[in-house]
Amino acid sequence: MVSANNDFTYNSKIEGDVIVTKADAVVNWIRSHSMWPMPMGLACCAIELMASGAARHDISRFGAEVMRFSPRQSDVMIVSGTVTYKMATAVRRIYDQMAAPKWVIAMGACASSGGMYRSYSVLQGVDRIVPVDVYVSGCPPRPEALLDAIIKLQGKVAKEPALGKLFKA
Amino acid sequence: MTAVDVVSLLGGRFPRVSPRASADFPAINVSAEDLPAVMRVLRDECGYDLLTDVSGVDWGMDAEPRFGVIYHLHSIAGNAYLRVATLCSVGEPPSVPSMVSLWPSADWHERETYDFFGIRFEGHPDLRRILMWDGYPHFPLRKEFPLAGVETVLPDEEVAAETGVKVQPAPMAGGPFVAPQEDTVREREPRAKDESWNERRPKPEN
Ligand code: SF4
Numbered sequence: 001m002v003s004a005n006n007d008f009t010y011n012s013k014i015e016g017d018v019i020v021t022k023a024d025a026v027v028n029w030i031r032s033h034s035m036w037p038m039p040m041g042l043a044c045c046a047i048e049l050m051a052s053g054a055a056r057h058d059i060s061r062f063g064a065e066v067m068r069f070s071p072r073q074s075d076v077m078i079v080s081g082t083v084t085y086k087m088a089t090a091v092r093r094i095y096d097q098m099a100a101p102k103w104v105i106a107m108g109a110c111a112s113s114g115g116m117y118r119s120y121s122v123l124q125g126v127d128r129i130v131p132v133d134v135y136v137s138g139c140p141p142r143p144e145a146l147l148d149a150i151i152k153l154q155g156k157v158a159k160e161p162a163l164g165k166l167f168k169a
Numbered sequence: 170m171t172a173v174d175v176v177s178l179l180g181g182r183f184p185r186v187s188p189r190a191s192a193d194f195p196a197i198n199v200s201a202e203d204l205p206a207v208m209r210v211l212r213d214e215c216g217y218d219l220l221t222d223v224s225g226v227d228w229g230m231d232a233e234p235r236f237g238v239i240y241h242l243h244s245i246a247g248n249a250y251l252r253v254a255t256l257c258s259v260g261e262p263p264s265v266p267s268m269v270s271l272w273p274s275a276d277w278h279e280r281e282t283y284d285f286f287g288i289r290f291e292g293h294p295d296l297r298r299i300l301m302w303d304g305y306p307h308f309p310l311r312k313e314f315p316l317a318g319v320e321t322v323l324p325d326e327e328v329a330a331e332t333g334v335k336v337q338p339a340p341m342a343g344g345p346f347v348a349p350q351e352d353t354v355r356e357r358e359p360r361a362k363d364e365s366w367n368e369r370r371p372k373p374e375n
Contacts, residue, residue, distance in 0.1 A: 120318025
């Protein structure tokens with residue numbers, strides 16, 4: 001016979017142990033382990049970005065394999081490649097369209113500083129138009145370096161005051 | 170058809186066509202007025218059915234006419250290349266007739282040449298910039314354009330208002346990475362060839 005459960009409070013006989021934690025820790029744990037990248041692949045570095053998604057490097061070990069090609073569904077923009085002035089406005093626009101909270105990884109020498117392109121057409125570092133959280137060195141960086149950047153970013157996200165920021169903005 | 174044949178065939182009909190010194194392929198000089206007719210003969214009678222490249226040349230600030238256009242033609246059946254050089258009409262903007270009606274592949278090539286040299290291709294169906302953004306006020310491959318670029322406003326006003334950033338010239342110290350090909354490898358380190366102005370020595374007012 002099924003009896004109605006009339007307990008409205010916590011019943012330790014049924015539900016077991018309780019873990020007490022801080023809301024920030026929970027929110028940050030969820031955020032840092034479900035990073036959905038916006039693959040802003042602009043040049044050669046984008047090939048390495050693709051490689052990091054392939055089976056050998058397997059970015060999904062870090063919960064970041066869901067490459068969203070829609071800015072509304074992604075929260076970390078991986079700028080991989082040379083940002084030209086013509087493309088810069090599109091990069092900024094896509095960044096603006098991403099839902100907050102959002103982070104940016106500048107992947108490779110070009111995205112970080114303009115790289116070897118000291119020329120009229122190349123933005124000398126994507127940090128001139130979007131705030132960058134992690135810079136990855138290399139030309140191109142190996143996929144391991146990108147995975148390292150994602151782990152670094154996870155570490156950074158884990159330390160953010162999540163709830164305080166949530167209600168401030 | 171060999172190069173000599175092309176020159177003798179064209180020379181008979183177009184007296185202003187002359188052979189041009191060249192290290193690799195045969196080449197001819199054509200005046201801008203003759204260009205459409207000469208090109209049509211080359212395509213229809215000499216078998217040059219593929220236009221592989223169009224590029225502009227800036228012969229220097231004092232040259233008159235200053236700009237030229239070079240076409241590279243290829244004959245698929247004859248496996249032969251031909252280079253056709255012409256000088257643009259004097260004036261601003263300099264101009265040459267467009268080749269899009271003969272070879273559709275000229276479309277993007279001519280747009281690119283326009284983008285970088287400001288050469289107008291008369292009769293081009295869609296002469297817009299292709300690599301630089303619309304409204305960019307300069308032509309980067311002209312000789313007076315500094316390698317590092319010049320300060321401009323960012324193309325998108327909305328983005329510029331948000332970021333407060335202008336299109337700043339690229340820093341020059343240690344760059345651009347032009348390696349002179351003389352000396353030993355050790356001597357050929359990347360270095361600045363154009364150090365006429367950089368972030369330490371600002372551009373002189375003139
Ligand atoms: S950093 Fe190197 S590999 Fe990456 S986009 Fe620039 S030139 Fe290409």
